[in-house]
Amino acid sequence: MMALINYYFLNESKEKMMIALFEVFKTYRKRGLGKKIIAYFLKDYCGEVHLEPSGEESEFFWKQCGFESGCYLDRRVK
Numbered sequence: 001m002m003a004l005i006n007y008y009f010l011n012e013s014k015e016k017m018m019i020a021l022f023e024v025f026k027t028y029r030k031r032g033l034g035k036k037i038i039a040y041f042l043k044d045y046c047g048e049v050h051l052e053p054s055g056e057e058s059e060f061f062w063k064q065c066g067f068e069s070g071c072y073l074d075r076r077v078k
Helices: 033-042 056-064
Strands: 003-009 016-024 048-051 072-074
Antiparallel strands (some): 048 072
């Protein structure tokens, strides 16, 4: 195992998701794996994704994954 993700849906229609925790284990960091894992995890999801970054490094990571202000991403088809 190289990473851990904990998420839940904010409504019954599953249009809003909260990523409560995402961590790439230390041995596997700084290889671009986190971005690939998140991209794969979200590839078929069409809804809003929310999260609460745990610090500056975390916020920087989420911005690189396309999240606005490090805590919101809208993946609904427009």
